[in-house]
Amino acid sequence: MERVNIIGAGLAGLSSAITLAKSGKPCALISSQASERAQSVMAEGGINAALDVMGEHDTTAEHFSDTMKGGVFLADPNAVAGLTDGAPGIVRWLHEIGVPFQFENGQMIQRNFGGQKKKRTAYAKSSTGKAIMTALIDEARKYEAAGLIERFSHHTAVDISVCSGHCTGVVVHDVFTGKTEIFPGNVILANGGLNGFFPGQTTGTTQNTGDLAAALFARGMEFADLEFIQYHPTTVQIHGKRMLISEAARGEGGRLFTERSGSRWYFMEELYPELGNLMPRDVISREMFKVIHDPECGGQVYLDMTGLPQETWKHKLSDMRAEIIDYLGIDPVEKPVAVSPGIHFFMGGIYVNEKHETSIPGAYAAGECACQYHGANRLGGNSMLGAMYGGRTAAQNALTAPESSETAKVIQADCIKDQARPSAAKELCDILLSGLGIIRSGKDITAAIMELEKTLTSSVSKPERDRILLGKAMLMSALERRESRGAHTRSDFPQRDDEEFRRTTVACIKNGSISIEMRSIPKRRTEDAVHA
Amino acid sequence: MQFTLEIHRCTREDKRRYVQTFLYSSDNSSETIATALTNLNSTPLTDISGNTAAPIVWQCSCLQKKCGACAMVINGRPGLACARKLSECGNVVRIEPLHKFPVVEDLMVDRSVMQENLKMMKLWFDKSAGLTEKNTEISYEASRCLQCGCCLEVCPNFAPGGTFTGMAAAVPMTRLLSGLSGEERKSASKMYDKHVFEGCGKSLACRNICPARIDTDKMLVNSNAIAIWKKFFSR
Numbered sequence: 001m002e003r004v005n006i007i008g009a010g011l012a013g014l015s016s017a018i019t020l021a022k023s024g025k026p027c028a029l030i031s032s033q034a035s036e037r038a039q040s041v042m043a044e045g046g047i048n049a050a051l052d053v054m055g056e057h058d059t060t061a062e063h064f065s066d067t068m069k070g071g072v073f074l075a076d077p078n079a080v081a082g083l084t085d086g087a088p089g090i091v092r093w094l095h096e097i098g099v100p101f102q103f104e105n106g107q108m109i110q111r112n113f114g115g116q117k118k119k120r121t122a123y124a125k126s127s128t129g130k131a132i133m134t135a136l137i138d139e140a141r142k143y144e145a146a147g148l149i150e151r152f153s154h155h156t157a158v159d160i161s162v163c164s165g166h167c168t169g170v171v172v173h174d175v176f177t178g179k180t181e182i183f184p185g186n187v188i189l190a191n192g193g194l195n196g197f198f199p200g201q202t203t204g205t206t207q208n209t210g211d212l213a214a215a216l217f218a219r220g221m222e223f224a225d226l227e228f229i230q231y232h233p234t235t236v237q238i239h240g241k242r243m244l245i246s247e248a249a250r251g252e253g254g255r256l257f258t259e260r261s262g263s264r265w266y267f268m269e270e271l272y273p274e275l276g277n278l279m280p281r282d283v284i285s286r287e288m289f290k291v292i293h294d295p296e297c298g299g300q301v302y303l304d305m306t307g308l309p310q311e312t313w314k315h316k317l318s319d320m321r322a323e324i325i326d327y328l329g330i331d332p333v334e335k336p337v338a339v340s341p342g343i344h345f346f347m348g349g350i351y352v353n354e355k356h357e358t359s360i361p362g363a364y365a366a367g368e369c370a371c372q373y374h375g376a377n378r379l380g381g382n383s384m385l386g387a388m389y390g391g392r393t394a395a396q397n398a399l400t401a402p403e404s405s406e407t408a409k410v411i412q413a414d415c416i417k418d419q420a421r422p423s424a425a426k427e428l429c430d431i432l433l434s435g436l437g438i439i440r441s442g443k444d445i446t447a448a449i450m451e452l453e454k455t456l457t458s459s460v461s462k463p464e465r466d467r468i469l470l471g472k473a474m475l476m477s478a479l480e481r482r483e484s485r486g487a488h489t490r491s492d493f494p495q496r497d498d499e500e501f502r503r504t505t506v507a508c509i510k511n512g513s514i515s516i517e518m519r520s521i522p523k524r525r526t527e528d529a530v531h532a
Numbered sequence: 533m534q535f536t537l538e539i540h541r542c543t544r545e546d547k548r549r550y551v552q553t554f555l556y557s558s559d560n561s562s563e564t565i566a567t568a569l570t571n572l573n574s575t576p577l578t579d580i581s582g583n584t585a586a587p588i589v590w591q592c593s594c595l596q597k598k599c600g601a602c603a604m605v606i607n608g609r610p611g612l613a614c615a616r617k618l619s620e621c622g623n624v625v626r627i628e629p630l631h632k633f634p635v636v637e638d639l640m641v642d643r644s645v646m647q648e649n650l651k652m653m654k655l656w657f658d659k660s661a662g663l664t665e666k667n668t669e670i671s672y673e674a675s676r677c678l679q680c681g682c683c684l685e686v687c688p689n690f691a692p693g694g695t696f697t698g699m700a701a702a703v704p705m706t707r708l709l710s711g712l713s714g715e716e717r718k719s720a721s722k723m724y725d726k727h728v729f730e731g732c733g734k735s736l737a738c739r740n741i742c743p744a745r746i747d748t749d750k751m752l753v754n755s756n757a758i759a760i761w762k763k764f765f766s767r
Contacts, residue, residue, distance in 0.1 A: 033591060033593060033601055034643070034647065034679065036599060036600055036678060036679045037591075037593040037594070037599040037600065037601040038593075038599075039593075039594070041594070041598050041599055042594050042596075042598050042599070095661075095663060096660050096661065097657060097660075097661055098657055098661030098663060098671065098675075098707065098711060099663075099675075100663060100668045100669075100671040100672040100675060101663075101668075102668075103663070103664070103665045103668045104665070105665075106665060124672055124675075125672065127598075127672075127676065130598065130675065130676060131672060131675045131676075134675035134676075134677070134704075134707070135661070135675065138655060138656045138657065138704070138707075138708075139656060139657075141650060141651055141655060141656045142656040142657075142658070144651060145651055145654070145656075151647070153644065153647070154636075154642070154644075175636075176636045176642060178544065205593040205594050205595075205599070206592055206593055206595065207593045238596070239560070239562065239563050239564055239566075239567040240564075240566060240567045240570055240595055240614075241595050241596070243596055322745070323596070323597070326597070326615070327596065329562075422573065422574040422575075423574070423575075426574075
């Protein structure tokens with residue numbers, strides 16, 4: 001039996017691997033470093049599921065509608081319905097396999113998170129991702145011992161191989177030996193977001209280089225909604241990166257303020273009395289951008305956690321406090337922390353349908369690398385859920401997929417040693433940031449595209465060229481969307497335009513040039529059909 | 533401020549070891565070793581004698597102490613490059629790869645023996661993890677292990693290939709033992725006895741080394757109580 005190749009050993013990859021193994025299907029789990037180094041271990045605040053354990057009469061239907069509304073109705077409603085219906089089962093299973101979710105009086109408890117009125121986020125202090133990953137790594141180990149999951153933990157996937165339009169395998173480079181070979185079989189891509197397009201400017205890891213995504217785009221795979229980049233409201237610049245201060249800080253009572261006329265202005269609470277500091281991330285980042293640039297304000301926003309009860313610090317946020325003290329030298333119990341929005345998540349990515357099939361048969365994608373569930377803005381607590389559920393769905397569909405009759409061709413391994421130079425990566429990052437800020441305009445985006453075209457000279461390497469092409473597609477997607485929605489705010493088109501733009505932006509290379517298409521979003525089937 | 537970084541390097545092919553020294557300037561005292569390595573590699577490298585040098589090979593990922601990728605030995609003490617501030621290292625900083633693992637190249641080592649040990653010790657739950665209000669806290673604490681290898685570096689009893697698997701296996705084992713019952717607990721206890729308890733010389737060298745600040749004493753006390761002294765305690 002041919003094994004399935006899973007690229008990436010974070011949450012989505014592990015979820016896929018365990019799903020396949022449970023069905024007796026062997027897989028290769030390919031990652032440049034061990035699972036403990038995956039970005040998923042950095043996820044902090046929690047995972048959403050309508051468990052209804054907090055006495056608030058929560059339902060999966062409300063989780064569905066909050067997710068759709070948070071994503072400003074750009075997500076596939078059938079996929080989201082599957083996600084939110086599947087969430088309670090996933091979280092209970094995670095607890096069963098050993099995720100130490102916060103427990104009080106004999107049951108799991110949940111916390112508030114942005115964009116949701118009910119306490120729906122299960123958590124393990126503010127290291128939920130690490131706790132989930134540890135349990136999943138142990139669970140996967142059981143199947144490794146049984147020979148169903150084979151790990152390749154110092155291996156970078158550099159490209160897929162495609163014969164007659166079908167994905168036939170993956171090109172794998174062994175980081176330790178320097179050798180390159182092709183692993184034949186279907187492929188599940190779980191290689192994370194495009195952090196590497198913004199080196200030093202995101203909260204994610206250095207390992208998500210974006211190089212594989214760029215290679216896939218260059219070979220014709222469809223990408224979607226690339227203009228939607230989540231700026232998380234509460235990040236801090238530390239050396240070499242942005243550090244996240246989890247939404248859990250606000251979920252537990254943290255407040256945002258700025259100085260105005262010599263006193264504190266809790267602007268979110270005044271502007272949005274209902275959800276206040278727990279509005280969706282896109283809304284808060286936009287408001288922060290405005291107050292930071294308001295000459296009447298002090299030019300800085302602070303996160304005030306000084307009012308949090310001692311018990312909360314001790315039992316729910318002890319790890320966060322230690323991290324802030326370590327890296328900022330400030331004790332958040334005593335002093336507010338200066339924060340600003342920073343790049344945190346990519347809603348867009350590889351275009352997939354509800355089954356997590358990409359535009360190339362035989363290749364699936366799940367987790368942050370794929371465009372699914374989050375629409376124009378992701379809700380906090382939905383990323384780990386999306387990775388778990390998406391990884392599982394991709395694997396279930398890969399299980400029943402026909403294997404290609406073509407064998408993977410041996411390729412020239414020469415090109416593989418090339419990597420984008422740090423200087424080229426920095427140049428691309430600067431250009432992208434100039435066009436893809438929290439608030440953007442057609443003029444800025446067009447200027448960025450022109451700048452980017454200038455860098456496409458004959459001296460750039462293949463990986464650099466691929467990255468420039470995908471970067472250009474991000475800018476072109478943003479230019480094409482002449483409206484404001486979710487994480488995409490255009491100063492020249494401040495209104496939302498459902499008529500023209502409640503559609504998915506699909507970017508792909510056709511006949512050597514980038515084409516952008518506005519594709520219809522599937523209609524929601526009846527509830528019965530979704531549950532079936 | 534100028535720093536002298538002595539990097540203990542190793543070639544990939546013939547495993548030739550050599551020390552190469554670089555000058556690094558930084559105005560910011562809170563900059564970390566990880567930042568220094570990133571910045572050195574971002575431009576064409578020249579060593580202290582003016583020779584062109586290949587980029588320094590090292591591993592990193594999260595850059596904020598959550599993943600354990602950048603473990604190395606800095607001025608003789610194992611730690612994470614993203615946690616160790618230049619200002620705490622003095623003007624001359626000696627940077628070496630972890631010594632207990634085979635070096636792949638420069639500061640990059642092959643730590644796969646840690647994964648193999650956990651597999652050999654059958655570190656997984658066959659059935660339920662048995663989480664209750666009582667063991668949630670200890671399970672959380674144990675689940676924070678980064679598998680970075682710093683505790684093994686300082687351990688006088690750990691050697692790759694040996695029976696004793698060190699604190700990097702004992703901490704995950706605490707999680708397992710705290711949740712198991714019946715026959716499953718018995719067989720996990722045997723595993724713990726053989727691969728942890730018998731080999732640990734109680735030097736406590738690993739105390740205060742863990743970059744995740746896991747209380748290793750507490751883990752051992754808990755696991756010993758469950759696996760070794762069980763007859764004296766009722767759970």
